[in-house]
Amino acid sequence: MRGIITDCANCLNTNCFIKKHLHLEKMQDFVLEKTNYTCKKGQQFMIEGAPMQGLYFINKGKVKVLKTGIYGKEQIVRLSSDGDTIGFRGFGTSNRYLIAASAIEDTVLCNFSNDIMHAILKSIPEFTYDMMLFYAEELNKSENRVKKIAQMNVRERVIDILLYLLKKFGHTNNLLNINLSRKEIADFAGTTDEQVTRILSSLKKEGVIKIVNKKIGLLQVDKLNAEIIEHK
Structure with a gap:
């Protein structure tokens, strides 16, 4: 992946979890510490079972999120696009990515490292509360999808x-x-x-x-x- 620079203040992704909280005073300092990458079509940027390297937020592009099933067969569990968060399932629990992810098309990613995310959660209560609600909503979506597909x-x-x-x-x-x-x-x-x-x-x-x-x-x-x- 190749590093680039993106500006959260000028980001158009109003659904991005970071963008939604950019108005909070302390967030201004944290966003300056993020890292950006470009990921080519077909390139994998997260490996299932690998140590976590923080959370990814899609600045622009499309990503498939994968889970290894029986006999090593890949299962697509989610498709993500501009503003979506990738890698949150393993954050703060196993400290390893529980899924893999690769770009469906050329994609620009924002990465907030483990240390930065922990610092945000410890110092900005509103962000922490909203992330708890985000996890609850994602869990509900996942359970409903499993029930429906079955x-x-x-x-x-x-x-x-x-x-x-x-x-x-x-x-x-x-x-x-x-x-x-x-x-x-x-x-x-x-x-x-x-x-x-x-x-x-x-x-x-x-x-x-x-x-x-x-x-x-x-x-x-x-x-x-x-x-x-x-x-x-």
């Missing part, structure tokens, strides 16, 4: 992911603003590349999606939502 068949899981991608990344000209390989969709849905390919082909024939140069567009979002409505 009750879905493979087709429903793929549809759910397509709708998630639309909500998370939006679309341009009816094409999703993220280009995942069939393998990546399969790793997210907990299935195989072949099953994903068959399901996408079926959805295309039904006229609810389109595929242009391997990019996916959702043509009939209402129909897709209707198919998984009982799981929401």
